[in-house]
Amino acid sequence: MIAASRFASDPDRLQRCSEWVRAWSPAVPLRWCWRHRLITAAIAVGLGLLIIGAARAWADPGTGGSADAGNVLISWMGIKDSDGVPVAKYTLTLNEGGWDDPASTMFAKVASIAYEIYLCVTATALHAGLEAARAVLADDGRDPRAAEAAGAAALRAAGVEPEYFAVVDPDTLEPVQPGGAQRVLVVVAARVGPARLIDNLPLDLEPVATP
Numbered sequence: 001m002i003a004a005s006r007f008a009s010d011p012d013r014l015q016r017c018s019e020w021v022r023a024w025s026p027a028v029p030l031r032w033c034w035r036h037r038l039i040t041a042a043i044a045v046g047l048g049l050l051i052i053g054a055a056r057a058w059a060d061p062g063t064g065g066s067a068d069a070g071n072v073l074i075s076w077m078g079i080k081d082s083d084g085v086p087v088a089k090y091t092l093t094l095n096e097g098g099w100d101d102p103a104s105t106m107f108a109k110v111a112s113i114a115y116e117i118y119l120c121v122t123a124t125a126l127h128a129g130l131e132a133a134r135a136v137l138a139d140d141g142r143d144p145r146a147a148e149a150a151g152a153a154a155l156r157a158a159g160v161e162p163e164y165f166a167v168v169d170p171d172t173l174e175p176v177q178p179g180g181a182q183r184v185l186v187v188v189a190a191r192v193g194p195a196r197l198i199d200n201l202p203l204d205l206e207p208v209a210t211p
Contacts, residue, residue, distance in 0.1 A: 050113050074123040079199045087123050087197060122192045125158035129165060130201040133186045142205060144176045155190060163189040170202060
């Protein structure tokens with residue numbers, strides 16, 4: 001009643017609202033999307049990737065035994081947990097509801113998409129850490145301690161605390177000294193919730209030129 005009386009006392013406002021309602025059509029959001037093409041394209045790509053990742057994960061039992069690679073957004077990274085199960089095959093089991101429980105159905109879909117985002121962020125953090133270490137080791141200095149620090153910092157920047165991040169000899173798994181080995185293995189482990197994620201990156205380094 002209060003809102004109705006407020007509109008009745010302001011006929012100009014009521015007229016503007018009436019004109020806006022009459023002018024609305026499906027073309028209105030389309031025109032907005034056309035004016036903001038970059039934002040629309042980014043949103044469309046993001047939603048498409050999330051839907052594809054969620055659908056692929058939903059179809060997999062999560063045991064790691066199927067031929068499916070799992071979440072296509074992170075399966076190419078090859079990150080596994082300490083039991084050897086690819087992180088890309090992790091799934092979230094929920095009550096998916098049904099026609100008589102639409103609230104559970106909606107919650108399951110939203111939670112599944114959020115879980116896929118969480119997996120993508122954590123897996124990308126490990127991969128970014130390895131790539132940061134690769135970039136440091138590619139320099140002429142090839143300082144393994146600096147590479148370890150850069151990799152650990154990349155993980156922490158994504159909110160993941162590494163259990164260890166080391167540059168080791170691929171045969172002995174002993175720490176590599178600066179300017180020493182030409183073949184190294186960058187290894188990383190981090191606990192994300194109850195899971196212990198591990199990954200590694202073998203590298204063949206160029207010999208250091210001596211003056």
